[in-house]
Amino acid sequence: MxxxxxxxxxxxxxxxxxxxxxxxxxxxxxxxxxxxxxxxxxxxxxxxxxxxxxxxxxxxxxxxxxxxxxxxxxxxxxxxxxxxxxxxxxxxxxxxxxxxxxxxxxxxxxxxxxxxxxxxxxxxxxxxxxxxxxxxxxxxxxxxxxxxxxxxxxxxxxxxxxxxxxxxxxxxxxxxxxxxxxxxxxxxxxxxxxxxLPKEKAIIQPVVYFYALEIFFIFATWMTIVFQLATLYMERGIGTASQASFVLALNTLAGFLAGLIYGKIRSVLGNYTGIIALIFGGLILVGLGTVTSFLATVFLAITAGFLFSFINPFIFGEVAAVSSPASQNTASTILLIGINLGVFLNPYLIAFIGKVTGSTAINVSMLVCGGLLLVLGLINVLVIKSKKGKGSVKYDY
The missing domain is CATH 1.20.1250.20 (MFS general substrate transporter like domains)
Structure with missing residues (x-):
């Protein structure tokens, strides 16, 4: 209720x-x-x-x-x-x-x-x-x-x-x-x-663990923009650390504006909201790893902030729809563990990519992270098709 x-x-x-x-x-x-x-x-x-x-x-x-x-x-x-x-x-x-x-x-x-x-x-x-x-x-x-x-x-x-x-x-x-x-x-x-009063058990649906794993990879890759944009500017010689800080402030502002209109976007795009954010987010990371223009990076970083702000509400909304009232806190906790682990392990992911590719250049890491997000977007397409075929549990409050 x-x-x-x-x-x-x-x-x-x-x-x-x-x-x-x-x-x-x-x-x-x-x-x-x-x-x-x-x-x-x-x-x-x-x-x-x-x-x-x-x-x-x-x-x-x-x-x-x-x-x-x-x-x-x-x-x-x-x-x-x-x-x-x-x-x-x-x-x-x-x-x-x-x-x-x-x-x-x-x-x-x-x-x-x-x-x-x-x-x-x-x-x-x-x-x-x-x-x-x-x-x-x-x-x-x-x-x-x-x-x-x-x-x-x-x-x-x-x-x-x-x-x-x-x-x-x-x-x-x-x-x-x-x-x-x-x-x-x-x-x-x-x-x-x-x-x-019978106690309702907090039963966690398997899809919650899928979304927790997914949001872990999303934050582990996407946070490369936040943590490494200044390094990218200096490596490419297209900007300074202070300019990167200003661009990241614009990134946050774009996220704020996206949050205000998320409800309307979700009602139009439905289950494809997350997929679109992931696929275009992946393309943005690939773009940041490719372009050599300061203005182009500003545009891409602002667009990234806008799209990234759709990820959390979409995933938390999807999890809410399949979770009973008794399991909401536990489900949220599982997702937040995925988020915080992703943020914490981002530097280690970047170091791992450097070892595998043989290059410590940040643009290479951005290209790889962008590719991972594109793969996640495709996996979500398969998940949506599976949900349409099998149906999913919905809870009314």
Missing amino acids: LNTHSRNPLFKFAVLSISLVAMIAPAVATTIPAIMAALPDLSPSSIGLLMSVPSLAILLFVFLAPFVIKILGNKKTVMLGLIITLVCGILPFFTENFTVILASRFGLGCGIGLFNSLAYSLIMINFEGDERNQMLGFQGAFSSVGSMFGSLAVGWLLNLNWHASFMIYLIALIPIIAFGTFGPKDKVVDEVEKVN
Whole structure:
């Protein structure tokens, strides 16, 4: 049964507001040079650890979140995660102790990991049909807004000092207030009902594991654009690292705009939305590995940001359609494990491609990654044909 407040704009904003901080952990990466200058006794690898350790914590707590949710419920888990994110996020503002800062960065990832899956599953549980697709698109848009805000605010706050940059995590106050006030409440069941009420098992459909594997490969390949665009510019001699940062900001803006219209795109293209995004995404990566013009790379990177924002809502929507209410959190967790592993392993994939091809040039890696996405697009065509032939389980809420 859908939440009766699902069409309330404040309820929708409360659910979406969680995503404002879901992707904001790496936003302070540009503070690395300033921190190195302020703490010269620390090695560059130690400073770099401050930026990578949240990803490790997010991955760990994505695993643990379902157990916390069983104990606390959805709402309390979200609120706990947001409060941890806020406190640990701003802690480096008050100290230069490296151990404390490192612990706070790990804590930031723990907080985000607690509510990460709920940013999706709460949409799956409380909305259905076109409204769910629209909300999943908005979820991506809110993530992009948070990411853009973080990048822009850090750039401005760095003019004060590197400590001030960590105050960007005050943005967590928005979902703390919004979700705490208007977010969905967990159903209260008294002791008598608990005894008589049969427990619904969280049964995960096999197709969920297929999509988790697929989204792992998608992020492992597609993140090459984010991580390696600056290197590509310098290798080709067509731009600078700062220009690459600006292009990636445009990439994020395109993703925000795509998220706003995803619901309409999904209603027109249907099950082929993901296939089109994958195939054209693969062609874009091949293009980036081929072109030698700065303007051409700008166009391709912006188009990539637009198309990539269709992937998450499409896959999460497909999984929601075949998952029962009891299995939504677990299904979301499985997908998020695939995403975080893909992001984490992207550098290793690039290194592996270099060994296999005998070339460490980034354009070669982009060509190979583009080819992998094209293959995934073709596999999805076969999956859709199979689903049409066999049918699929659908759940009404």
